[in-house]
Amino acid sequence: MAQNTAIKVNETSRSAVGRDGVLDIAARLFREQGYGSVSLRKIAEAAGIKAGSIYYHFGSKDEIVAAVLDAGIQVVHESMREAVSELPEGTGPEAILRAAIGAHLRALLDVCDYSSANVRIFGQVPQSVRDANLPTRGAYEAEWDALLSRLQNVGALKSDVDIRRLRLMLIGALNATLEWFDPDRGSAEALSCTYADVFLNGILKRQDI
Amino acid sequence: MAQNTAIKVNETSRSAVGRDGVLDIAARLFREQGYGSVSLRKIAEAAGIKAGSIYYHFGSKDEIVAAVLDAGIQVVHESMREAVSELPEGTGPEAILRAAIGAHLRALLDVCDYSSANVRIFGQVPQSVRDANLPTRGAYEAEWDALLSRLQNVGALKSDVDIRRLRLMLIGALNATLEWFDPDRGSAEALSCTYADVFLNGILKRQDI
DNA sequence: GTCTATATGGGGATAGAC
DNA sequence: GTCTATCCCCATATAGAC
Numbered sequence: 001m002a003q004n005t006a007i008k009v010n011e012t013s014r015s016a017v018g019r020d021g022v023l024d025i026a027a028r029l030f031r032e033q034g035y036g037s038v039s040l041r042k043i044a045e046a047a048g049i050k051a052g053s054i055y056y057h058f059g060s061k062d063e064i065v066a067a068v069l070d071a072g073i074q075v076v077h078e079s080m081r082e083a084v085s086e087l088p089e090g091t092g093p094e095a096i097l098r099a100a101i102g103a104h105l106r107a108l109l110d111v112c113d114y115s116s117a118n119v120r121i122f123g124q125v126p127q128s129v130r131d132a133n134l135p136t137r138g139a140y141e142a143e144w145d146a147l148l149s150r151l152q153n154v155g156a157l158k159s160d161v162d163i164r165r166l167r168l169m170l171i172g173a174l175n176a177t178l179e180w181f182d183p184d185r186g187s188a189e190a191l192s193c194t195y196a197d198v199f200l201n202g203i204l205k206r207q208d209i
Numbered sequence: 210m211a212q213n214t215a216i217k218v219n220e221t222s223r224s225a226v227g228r229d230g231v232l233d234i235a236a237r238l239f240r241e242q243g244y245g246s247v248s249l250r251k252i253a254e255a256a257g258i259k260a261g262s263i264y265y266h267f268g269s270k271d272e273i274v275a276a277v278l279d280a281g282i283q284v285v286h287e288s289m290r291e292a293v294s295e296l297p298e299g300t301g302p303e304a305i306l307r308a309a310i311g312a313h314l315r316a317l318l319d320v321c322d323y324s325s326a327n328v329r330i331f332g333q334v335p336q337s338v339r340d341a342n343l344p345t346r347g348a349y350e351a352e353w354d355a356l357l358s359r360l361q362n363v364g365a366l367k368s369d370v371d372i373r374r375l376r377l378m379l380i381g382a383l384n385a386t387l388e389w390f391d392p393d394r395g396s397a398e399a400l401s402c403t404y405a406d407v408f409l410n411g412i413l414k415r416q417d418i
Numbered sequence: 419g420t421c422t423a424t425a426t427g428g429g430g431a432t433a434g435a436c
Numbered sequence: 437g438t439c440t441a442t443c444c445c446c447a448t449a450t451a452g453a454c
Contacts, residue, residue, distance in 0.1 A: 018419095034245075034332065034333050035245065036243075036244065036245025036246075036333060037245075039446075039447060039448085040447080040448065040449090041446085041447080041448095049419085049420065049421090050420070050421060050422080051447095051448085051449095052420080052421070052422075052423090052449085052450080052451095053419065053420045053421070055448095055449070055450080056419055056420070057419090060448080060449080061447095061448065061449090093413075094413065120332070123243065123329070123388065124243050124245060124333060155414060156413065156414060157412050157413065157414060158412055158413070158414050159414070161403070161407070161412060162403075165395075165400075165403060166407075166412065168386075168389050169382065169385075169386070169403075169404065169407060172382060172385030172386065172388060172389065173378065173381060173382035173385055175385060176378075176381030176382055176384065176385045177377075177378070177381065179332065179381060180377045180381065186374075191374075194370070194371075194374060194378075195378065198370070198375075198378060198408070198411070199407070199411060199412060200411045200412060200413050201410075201411040201413060202407070202408060202409045202410040202411035203366050203367055203370060203375065203408060203409060204302075204303065204365065204366065204367070204409050204410060205364060205365060205366060205367050205368070227437095248428075248429060248430080249429080249430065249431090250428085250429080250430095258437085258438065258439090259438070259439060259440080260430085260431095261431085261432080261433095261438080261439070261440075261441090262437065262438045262439070264430095264431070264432080265437055265438070266437090269430080269431080270429095270430065270431090
């Protein structure tokens with residue numbers, strides 16, 4: 001079980017993973033097992049190299065983790081920004097919010113190990129690593145705040161909600177789905193839809209629906 | 210810094226912490242620093258005893274963590290059940306939901322290290338420890354499912370929402386506040402109110418409000 | 419770029435004195 | 437109940453050969 005878990009990319013080069021390959025594997029392992037449980041030995045083994053070789057690509061474990069964290073935010077940020085900017089001119093506030101929510105959730109639950117790893121391990125890494133990730137996080141948060149402010153200014157959102165608090169609640173709630181989401185019980189797309197329904201209109205039964 | 214951090218309970222007994230005292234300290238450290246960063250040596254030092262002495266009270270680190278996790282759920286479960294059962298006869302569905310949300314959030318954000326430690330470290334502990342906590346978690350989840358089903362059956366909640374999914378979204382969102390809640394920016398009580406507003410009625414501005 | 423070998427430190431856990 | 441002493445394992449990280 002310990003000697004042949006690595007899958008080589010192809011046969012011409014023996015373990016031609018490179019820096020990015022190591023990073024991909026690290027992101028996957030961090031997402032699956034958390035920060036504390038993933039040692040450099042595990043990463044190396046999964047990459048088909050020896051632990052010491054990692055230090056050719058990275059200066060420390062923290063450097064790997066920091067790179068994973070930054071990439072994770074960038075992926076979801078990109079996904080959200082594109083989803084909103086691609087909307088046709090004149091799209092209504094509700095549809096804009098749904099697009100943003102969907103993009104965030106899809107980046108998290110589908111495909112990307114980096115963004116899910118970020119959410120999963122951010123609270124587990126050393127303080128210095130968290131601090132290093134803060135600027136990148138801040139940029140994404142600012143994107144959300146700008147979007148929410150815009151919608152509030154045009155009168156689409158209730159005016160008594162604090163934007164920062166609203167953003168924290170929204171992103172926090174979306175990120176929490178990572179802990180229990182199961183694709184066998186419904187797609188990320190469907191979950192995104194349910195979530196937007198609840199967040200936009202609430203769960204109480206109303207006369208006007 | 211390493212020799213006198215322990216505060217003795219009183220002067221008559223030197224480090225009379227006992228099993229419960231060790232557990233209290235462990236819960237606080239787990240909440241503050243996460244599972245991986247808290248060693249038995251740290252717990253012992255904070256308790257004013259030596260690491261080896263821990264094994265008089267507990268058989269392993271996992272046994273300590275498991276005890277903390279179970280107590281954490283029990284506290285929040287108790288808090289939520291009492292808050293709902295104390296409501297006067299004939300309380301409306303909306304007020305019932307607000308009470309349950311408030312109780313969960315207060316147990317998490319005020320006072321209790323155990324419940325916040327549970328949320329914080331559950332995803333970090335070994336699989337066997339997580340499994341041991343599942344029955345206790347399940348009982349609390351069942352309490353929520355029963356409450357939500359009841360409200361849906363009397364027509365207070367939208368009828369197209371899956372109860373399990375609704376509970377996962379709700380509790381997940383509430384738990385996420387732990388990551389960013391800051392008492393200097395508003396009380397847990399106030400946050401609970403904002404949260405209930407959003408969850409019950411949504412964030413879109415509506416004509417009927 | 420990757421290897422082997424190793425330094426160094428900290429972790430959980432146990433044994434036996436007091 | 438707590439101490440000291442110690443075992444054993446695994447972690448990050450480094451050095452130098454290939």
